Amino acid sequence: MKILYFAWIRQRIGKSSDDLALPEDVKNVQHLIDHLKGLSAGYAAAFQDLDAIKVAVNQEQVGFETPITAAQEIAFFPPVTGG
Amino acid sequence: MIRVQAEDFDIAKEIAKLTDGRTDIGALVTFTGLVREFATKRGQTPFNKISSDTKINTMTLEHYPGMTEKALTNIEEEANKRWPLDASLIVHRYGELAPGDQIVLVITASAHRQAAFEAAEFLVDWLKTKAPFWKLEAGEKGAEWVEARVDDDQAAQRWEKT
Numbered sequence: 001m002k003i004l005y006f007a008w009i010r011q012r013i014g015k016s017s018d019d020l021a022l023p024e025d026v027k028n029v030q031h032l033i034d035h036l037k038g039l040s041a042g043y044a045a046a047f048q049d050l051d052a053i054k055v056a057v058n059q060e061q062v063g064f065e066t067p068i069t070a071a072q073e074i075a076f077f078p079p080v081t082g083g
Numbered sequence: 084m085i086r087v088q089a090e091d092f093d094i095a096k097e098i099a100k101l102t103d104g105r106t107d108i109g110a111l112v113t114f115t116g117l118v119r120e121f122a123t124k125r126g127q128t129p130f131n132k133i134s135s136d137t138k139i140n141t142m143t144l145e146h147y148p149g150m151t152e153k154a155l156t157n158i159e160e161e162a163n164k165r166w167p168l169d170a171s172l173i174v175h176r177y178g179e180l181a182p183g184d185q186i187v188l189v190i191t192a193s194a195h196r197q198a199a200f201e202a203a204e205f206l207v208d209w210l211k212t213k214a215p216f217w218k219l220e221a222g223e224k225g226a227e228w229v230e231a232r233v234d235d236d237q238a239a240q241r242w243e244k245t
Contacts, residue, residue: 059150079231082216
């Protein structure tokens with residue numbers, strides 16, 4: 001599974017993407033976050049405040065309950081600040 | 084039309100391209116966003132190194148290639164559904180910018196001014212809250228990510244259909 005990180009989430013994790021083989025019980029975005037938090041202190045810090053995190057599955061912004069079993073690309077980022 | 088690019092843009096040239104050969108356009112509105120010299124206002128958290136009276140040296144825009152183009156295209160399509168636009172353009176830059184630099188350009192063209200004004204405002208309000216860009220401001224005290232603003236969310240919500 002290709003996972004992308006942007007802005008301070010990328011900085012806290014220390015890289016801009018992962019290509020991970022996920023356990024079978026990781027079925028939605030919330031499960032994925034719980035799984036990632038267990039990987040290292042950097043991941044745990046990045047996902048500490050979930051109110052400050054948005055997620056896109058296949059480049060569409062979605063909620064944490066969204067299934068990811070058929071996803072190609074998942075991205076985590078802070079609320080956007082363009083314009 | 085939408086474009087995401089590192090390079091600067093020339094407003095006069097963009098208008099000329101958009102209106103070339105057209106005689107049906109009666110109103111054309113352009114909005115340009117610039118890098119402000121003073122940092123964006125932030126919440127009063129102890130982590131914030133940069134306050135709104137801090138001068139910044141650079142603003143770096145990060146974005147999500149692929150999703151950015153999709154999001155801007157969706158926003159432009161929505162504007163075209165809501166207003167009778169003859170032409171429209173969104174250009175958004177990324178990379179390291181300096182105070183005074185142009186960040187974003189929105190142009191709307193219609194037969195009459197009301198549609199052009201409203202659609203331009205809509206496009207800016209929605210791209211600020213829906214397009215995946217993030218601003219990093221850097222000054223003498225260090226660099227810090229700009230926080231999303233509640234009034235930007237409120238501005239975007241005005242256009243939500245109930």
